[in-house]
Amino acid sequence: MNATKRQQIFMRLRETNPAPTTELEYQTHFQLLVAVILSAQATDKSVNLATRKLxxxxxxxxxxxxxGESALSKYIQRIGLYRTKTRNILATCALLLERYCSEVPRTREALEQLPGVGRKTANVILNTAFGKPTIAVDTHIFRVANRTGLAPGKSVLAVEQKLVKVVPREFRQDAHHWLILHGRYICKARKPACSICPIVDLCEFKQKNFPENTDLIPNQHV
Structure with a gap:
């Protein structure tokens, strides 16, 4: 995919959603950190249901x-891997108190030392909480990047590195949110909604999904 087409893709995504953000509900950096830890292998909806009460x-x-562990686990027990996440959150809280005066650290290195925080989680925090132009690659973004031809790669890290390289600088801050929402609601895994996709004519996916007897491609920009 050439640079002109990538530029057009992000211009379209910005037109449809000028101010994208996470669907996780939070008020503070710490709440965001807990929510992102909980979101691994879980839906944002299930996390929000739990964190509202927590x-x-x-x-x-x-x-x-x-x-404590018993009480915390009851708030998040409907979320996948809740036992491990309970222990990680408590250990993270202890480290935040011990090392950072209860504040969420602002560097990747420090974030990745927190239990339950890997590269993807660190990228989300750096981007959403602290305004860094990082791109956190989850299953949705991995799929969109490969399927569209935007930034193909065989691993999550390869796709992240390619996206950071090829996404135009003016779009890099919001690219993560645009791509994850696009993958979640339009470019879905089993049945992509190509008939309502705003970038369908720019996408390089060969097996686009259109309803039968559709003569025209909706939302095609000319």
């Missing part, structure tokens, strides 16, 4: 530590 009673590292 943050109403415990929204700081101190308060979550005070809950």
């Amino acid at each position: 943050f109403a009673v415990a929204d700081t590292p101190e308060k979550i530590l005070a809950l």
Whole structure:
């Protein structure tokens, strides 16, 4: 895919959603960190259902530590891998108190030292909380980048590195949110909604999905 086409893709995505953001609900950097840790292998909807109740009673590292493992696990038990996530969140809270005066650190190195925080989570925090032009590649973004031809790669890291290289600088801050939302609602895994896709004519996917007897491609820009 050439640079002109990539530029047009992000211009279109910006037209449809000028101010994209995460669908996770949070008020503070710490709440975002907890929500992102919980979101691994879970939907944002399930995380929001849990954190609404959790943050109403415990929204700081101190308060979550005070809950303890048993009480915390009850708030998040409907989320996948909740036992591991409970332990990771408590350990992270302890480190935030010990090393960072309860503040979320602002560097990748420090973030990745927190239990339950890998590269993807660190990228989300750096981008959404601190305005860094990072791109967190999840399953949606990995699929969109490969399927469209935007930034093909065989691994999550390869796709991230390619996106950081090829996404025009003016779009890099919001690219993560545009691509994840596009993958979540339009370019879905089993049945992409090509008939309502705003970038369908720019996408290089060979097996586009259109309803039968469709003569025209909706949303095609000319």
